[in-house]
Amino acid sequence: MADSKSATLYRMVLPDHTCPFGVHAKQLLEQAGFEVEDKVLSSREEVDAFKDEHGVQTTPQVFIDGERVGGSDDLERYLAR
Numbered sequence: 001m002a003d004s005k006s007a008t009l010y011r012m013v014l015p016d017h018t019c020p021f022g023v024h025a026k027q028l029l030e031q032a033g034f035e036v037e038d039k040v041l042s043s044r045e046e047v048d049a050f051k052d053e054h055g056v057q058t059t060p061q062v063f064i065d066g067e068r069v070g071g072s073d074d075l076e077r078y079l080a081r
Contacts, residue, residue, distance in 0.1 A: 022060040
């Protein structure tokens with residue numbers, strides 16, 4: 001299916017905290033018809049390493065077609081276009 005849309009979502013799900021912005025970003029992507037590759041960061045170390053690697057301050061982070069869109073607010077703006 002040539003017109004299928006896919007996105008990769010990196011979000012924080014720690015034993016004592018699930019980031020609500022990550023949940024929201026996943027819902028937005030699914031509602032917009034994206035197939036979501038859900039990359040769960042399940043420890044503080046994984047979260048910190050991801051942020052260092054990508055030079056970002058927050059999670060979640062969404063990538064569409066290999067390009068970083070940003071966090072959930074950035075995703076909302078992207079989808080509104």
